[in-house]
Amino acid sequence: MLPDLTDLTTLRDLMRDAPCADAAARQAAQERNGQLTKPPGALGRLEDLAIWYAGWRGNGRPTITTPQVIVFAGNHGVTAQGVSAFPAEVTVQMVANFQHGGAAINQLARAAGARMDVHALDLDRPTADFTQGPAMSEADLLAALRVGWAAVDADADLLVVGEMGIGNTTSAAAICHALFGGAAEDWTGRGTGVDDAGLQVKTRVVAEGVARNGGGALDGLQILARLGGREIAAMAGAIAAARMLRIPVILDGFICGAAAACLQQLNSSALDHAVAGHQSAEGAHRDLLTRLGKEPLLALNLRLGEGSGAALAISILKGAVACHSGMATFAEAGVAGSA
Ligand SMILES: Cc1cc2ncn([C@H]3O[C@H](COP(=O)(O)O)[C@@H](O)[C@H]3O)c2cc1C
Numbered sequence: 465m466l467p468d469l470t471d472l473t474t475l476r477d478l479m480r481d482a483p484c485a486d487a488a489a490r491q492a493a494q495e496r497n498g499q500l501t502k503p504p505g506a507l508g509r510l511e512d513l514a515i516w517y518a519g520w521r522g523n524g525r526p527t528i529t530t531p532q533v534i535v536f537a538g539n540h541g542v543t544a545q546g547v548s549a550f551p552a553e554v555t556v557q558m559v560a561n562f563q564h565g566g567a568a569i570n571q572l573a574r575a576a577g578a579r580m581d582v583h584a585l586d587l588d589r590p591t592a593d594f595t596q597g598p599a600m601s602e603a604d605l606l607a608a609l610r611v612g613w614a615a616v617d618a619d620a621d622l623l624v625v626g627e628m629g630i631g632n633t634t635s636a637a638a639i640c641h642a643l644f645g646g647a648a649e650d651w652t653g654r655g656t657g658v659d660d661a662g663l664q665v666k667t668r669v670v671a672e673g674v675a676r677n678g679g680g681a682l683d684g685l686q687i688l689a690r691l692g693g694r695e696i697a698a699m700a701g702a703i704a705a706a707r708m709l710r711i712p713v714i715l716d717g718f719i720c721g722a723a724a725a726c727l728q729q730l731n732s733s734a735l736d737h738a739v740a741g742h743q744s745a746e747g748a749h750r751d752l753l754t755r756l757g758k759e760p761l762l763a764l765n766l767r768l769g770e771g772s773g774a775a776l777a778i779s780i781l782k783g784a785v786a787c788h789s790g791m792a793t794f795a796e797a798g799v800a801g802s803a
């Protein structure tokens with residue numbers, strides 16, 4: 465059962481003491497892996513993935529039957545600074561598209577055999593422009609975290625979180641800059657495709673936002689409130705809830721990674737139940753993945769968000785677990801082992 469997320473301190477405490485993978489199930493999976501009808505290590509990373517998944521599910525021979533994709537949407541006041549190639553109305557319009565089944569993520573979730581839910585967070589109440597002050601109050605942050613927290617189906621056996629929010633690559637860049645330092649340009653990319661002049665504006669906005677809000681020793685949740693957005697906070701809430709429920713998570717692109725990084729700041733092992741689905745074409749995603757200690761499963765030059773790259777990676781994880789749990793052992797198949 466998921467405890468109630470009554471305040472931010474509760475989340476900090478829960479993440480500090482987050483449940484771990486089941487060592488016995490992991491061990492059982494490791495042993496089974498060694499007996500399967502293949503040369504040792506021949507399934508490469510699929511073997512590690514299956515063992516990792518088995519540990520988190522507490523089952524040495526698991527299946528994946530009920531993956532869940534959740535798309536969160538939010539609007540960003542910082543769009544007033546001209547940081548996106550698209551107008552802010554696209555956020556609400558794309559939510560309607562998700563609801564009608566017309567977006568890329570609808571197709572990719574269906575292709576992966578996943579259920580998909582959409583949560584629009586206060587779209588008529590954009591966050592504040594973070595060059596002027598904090599994007600959200602702590603109360604707003606908590607409300608958004610709680611939406612993500614409650615959105616996870618306790619019966620899901622795999623979770624993908626995605627987002628829609630025009631302007632949110634600016635917010636994600638500012639979060640990364642605040643968390644990891646470096647220069648604003650290290651973290652700022654073209655998002656939906658801003659031109660060179662747009663990229664300059666965006667980089668200045670990221671620098672200003674962090675200068676205004678990022679000072680002092682802030683923790684991941686304070687940074688998330690000041691520079692994030694409701695959909696980014698909801699993603700963090702869902703990733704945290706999945707940890708409590710021991711539901712493995714596939715991370716999506718740059719924005720999802722920024723949400724996850726805020727949890728990792730609270731506890732360096734907070735993302736042990738997550739793998740990186742892909743490496744986005746947003747330039748800073750590579751560095752972010754390095755900071756998260758995650759090697760992406762795919763690199764297809766996607767720069768969409770919505771959970772698209774992670775949804776594609778569901779099939780990889782399904783393949784890993786299907787081999788692990790469905791293959792015969794050498795003894796069962798009467799196949800001779802190595803000489
Ligand atoms: C039609 C359309 C569909 C999208 N689906 C995801 N995004 C992606 O683009 C946005 C981030 O880029 P930026 O920071 O440059 O605004 C987010 O909404 C993200 O999910 C989309 C963007 C558009 C235009």
Ligand SMILES: O=C(O)c1cccnc1
Pocket residue numbers: 633655656716717718719720744745746749766767768769770
């Ligand atoms: O990496 C992402 O998720 C991404 C990149 C560009 C635009 N939207 C999302």
